[in-house]
Each structure stands twice: as C-alpha cells, then as structure tokens.
Amino acid sequence: MPPRSRFAALRTAVLAVPGDGWHLPTPCEGWTVTQVFQHAVGDPAGADPAAVLEDALSRAAKAWAGADRDATELPVPLRPRGAYVTALAPTPGDDEVAVLLRYLGRDPRWSAA
Secondary structure (H helix, E strand, O other), X not given: OOHHHXXXXXXXXXXXXXXXXXXXXXXXXXXXHHHHHHHHHOOXXXXXXXXXXXXXXXXXXXXXXXXXXXOOOOOOOOOOEOOOOEOOOOOOOOOHHHXXXXXXXXXXXXXXX
C-alpha cells in the first residue's frame, strides 16, 4: 500500500473516532484507542489526539518523499510480524484500514461492543 493510502487510512480512522471514544478498549489488550493512536504517530498526543494528526502525517510524508521511486527495495522496518504477533494476510474485499490492521496482526472485524 503506498504511503499516501496508509496516511488516508489513518486519517479516516482517527476522524471516525467519536469525541467520547478515545478511552475505549482495542484489540490490543490493555490499550485504549488513544494509546494505539499515540503509538501510531510516535509521541504522546495530549488531550486532543486528532489535533496532532496532520502534523504526524506531514512528517511521515516528508520522510517518504526522500525515497527513490525507482528503487527495487527501500530500507524500511517492514517485517513479517505485526506489532506483537504474526501479520495476517489481507483478504479479498479488505479496505485500506483492514489491510493495515491485518498487517499489525489484528482482526479488523473485532469490536469492543
């Protein structure tokens, strides 16, 4: 998935979190939505996680802008493992968010409900 697509997927996911949803649990045992977001963007996001989103995406875009588009390989830390478990293969019909969650070893169909 190209970086711009990943950024769009993260933006879509963050903007879909309701204001009172940042404290909810996630499939990452013991982690709230805020903690997972902070992990994705790097630094603690403070009281308003969505406020730091554009800066985080801008920094990531600048980092990818220096990549050689003709290179056959890029020195990035991609691996066959997700954050803590084996990455899951995408399935037909997965959108970009589902692909990202599966890469992190998470089931995109999981719900806190």
